[in-house]
Amino acid sequence: MTFSQYDSYLYMYILLLTMIPAIGLGLAGKRIKYYGMAASAFMIYLIIGLDIQFKFLLGFMVWELACIYLFMWSRKKEKNKWTFRLFLLATMMPLIINKVSAKLPIGVLGFIGISYLSFRTIQIVIEIYDGAIKDLKFLDMVYFILFFPSLSSGPIDRSRRFEEEINQAIPRGEYLSKYLMPGIKKVFLGILYKFAVATLIHLYFISNIVPSKSVVPIILYMYAYTMYLFFDFAGYSLIAVGTSYIFGVHAPDNFNKPFLSKDMKEFWTRWHISLSRWFGDYIFSRYVLNAMRNKKFKKRATASHVAQMITMTVMGFWHGLTWYYVAYGVYQGLMLVLTDEFTKKSKIYKKYKKEKWFQRLQIVITFNIVCFGMLIFSGFLDFYVK
Structure with a gap:
């Protein structure tokens, strides 16, 4: 018998039992x-x-x-x-x-x-x-x-x-305040996100949406799936991070209020943070640096745009060799390029970017751009393509 990680109550019960010796060692100041x-x-x-x-x-x-x-x-x-x-x-x-x-x-x-x-x-x-x-x-x-x-x-x-x-022995007080208590908080918040909120969204919304030739199911699914994916993904990410803390490892947080992002560049600093940083460090930054060093482009902005398209397309392929994953990656790359162009060249943006009403409008627009991307990612449109 095997378990899907963080997907069942029995697995969570075993996980909590497994934490007990780690907590004991941590409170004793042992590695x-x-x-x-x-x-x-x-x-x-x-x-x-x-x-x-x-x-x-x-x-x-x-x-x-x-x-x-x-x-x-x-x-x-x-x-x-x-x-x-x-x-x-x-x-x-x-x-x-x-x-x-x-x-x-x-x-x-x-x-x-x-x-x-x-x-x-x-x-x-x-x-x-x-x-x-x-x-x-x-x-x-x-x-x-x-x-x-x-x-x-x-x-x-x-x-x-x-x-x-x-490889460090964490003092008892430090383990208690910086590892154990934050870890427990993250684990239980993750359980709430995944086993309560995400489950309810799936049960009462997503499972009741049936694809049809009408545009209404598409819109409903787009928003419902986005919220479900966030609470499910953020939920088990929180459990993973909280468990890491309890085992003496400050694993990086994966989400930071992504739906408050004012543009897509900010979104990718708040959503699946560890993945976007990994791709940023090992693909985007290295490509831009190499391209400028070898004078492949006259402008750094051009190198950055090409790197954004490559990075996000690779991310799409990483999710799977299915058209909607690849399309999702290309879509995200295009949105990042358009964000760059808008923030650098738009007179409207430069004039109003510090205004509260404009920032709120940015959040609403960005949220809808994100939701459409999640609709592509979900594969729901496969019904309409076929």
Whole structure:
């Protein structure tokens, strides 16, 4: 028997029991690291089991660790961008195979959480190349990759920050005030979001909307799905972050009142924050820097727009090789480009941007832009396309 992470009351009950020894260690001022490793192994067993998914996970870990250590050995000899690109591609291969296999008769080759685990291994390879990681600690690295609270849904942490935190003994007072109490608050708020609000929205709104040739179901579904997705996603993100806190790790928050955003650039600093930062750091910023260094574009703004389109399209493909995921990525890229153009060139924006009424209008417009994007993402329009 396996569990979908954060999806059942039984899983949540087991999770709460698993937290008790971590709380005991934290209050005693002891390191939670080794218990966290054991708890991660146990919870991964509950989530994945010992069947074919476990074999894929084991193969993934062997492959990724081999890539990481071989690249570290190569990097110490010389810094070669083609070697880096080869190892980066090799690190990405399990995820690529997972996405492609979903569209083939053979079925999905992979396991729950492969996307988020891949982000962690890709990040390590990139930071080895940059020289930010100069030494590898095997157990710490494995723990970082397999840290169970963020296994299937994130948030995406950074290895150096994670390793620094797990190797410190947190004083009792600090653990109580900065880890345990905020962690408990996040877990219970997440339970409220996911098991109460999101469940009610799905039960009384989404499940009653039937696609038809009328535009009304589309509009109703657009708003209902957006609110459902937020409370569901933010709910289990809060549980994941709160659990991480209790295990002595300040995992990054994933949401910060996204529907108060005044434009789409601000939205992506508030929605799925760890993912957008990851893509921003490792795709957007690197592309812009490389493009300007190699003089591919005359203006930095052009490089930024191209980078926005590439970044968000890649994000769409990451969600899956389905037309509506790819369309969602392209849509988000276009909205970011248009936001840039509007804020830089619009006389109306420059004249009224500090006015309260104008800011409120921006929030309303941005919310509707977001909702339409979520409608695309949901796949609801697939009925109308077919």
